[in-house]
Amino acid sequence: MIDDIDRNIIEALSQDARLSIKELAQRVELSSPSVSERLKRLEERGVIRGFTLDLDSKALGYSLQAIVRIKPLPGKLHIVQKLIEDIPQITECDKVTGDDCFVARLQLRSIEQLDGILDQIADKAETSTAIVKAQPVKRRLPPLGLV
Structure with a gap:
């Protein structure tokens, strides 16, 4: 399961997967190290499998x-x-x-x-x-x- 903070991180990345850790941290109102750790855990658990390129x-x-x-x-x-x-x-x-x-x-x-x-x-x-x-x-x- 994911919590509200993870959900906010995922939603922010779904809108712009190129966000820097600093920008992402500002959007979800956490410190950069906290966001980095949460991203690492989401990837390790297989919730986030990768970051993609969206082409027209x-x-x-x-x-x-x-x-x-x-x-x-x-x-x-x-x-x-x-x-x-x-x-x-x-x-x-x-x-x-x-x-x-x-x-x-x-x-x-x-x-x-x-x-x-x-x-x-x-x-x-x-x-x-x-x-x-x-x-x-x-x-x-x-x-x-x-x-």
């Missing part, structure tokens, strides 16, 4: 996103999973229950690029594709309140 895919030329549900053909699960792992345009993928085994998010420059990627797995899996029009909820933290 459109600024990098990826104007299209797609969600692809992937259902491997019988006996092809491990082959399809390896293919998914090796396709750099697949920026996220979940292994799920239900009719499909995988739900993948792709960052793409064009529909033609999507076709080329889907062709790589077409003989090993069934796919169902949806083009992303908007993302009303960006990736965010789960609720940090007490359960």
Whole structure:
């Protein structure tokens, strides 16, 4: 479990992971050594796994996103999973229950690029594709309140 101070540290870092220890300490109203110790404990406990970079895919030329549900053909699960792992345009993928085994998010420059990627797995899996029009909820933290 995390306490209110840890929660405040996590929330501050979620808004700006580049905060210095000094700035973070000021925001959560603690001393720098206290914040450093709390960060160290949060990392050791696996609460904080790392600090990430958030890129704008459109600024990098990826104007299209797609969600692809992937259902491997019988006996092809491990082959399809390896293919998914090796396709750099697949920026996220979940292994799920239900009719499909995988739900993948792709960052793409064009529909033609999507076709080329889907062709790589077409003989090993069934796919169902949806083009992303908007993302009303960006990736965010789960609720940090007490359960």
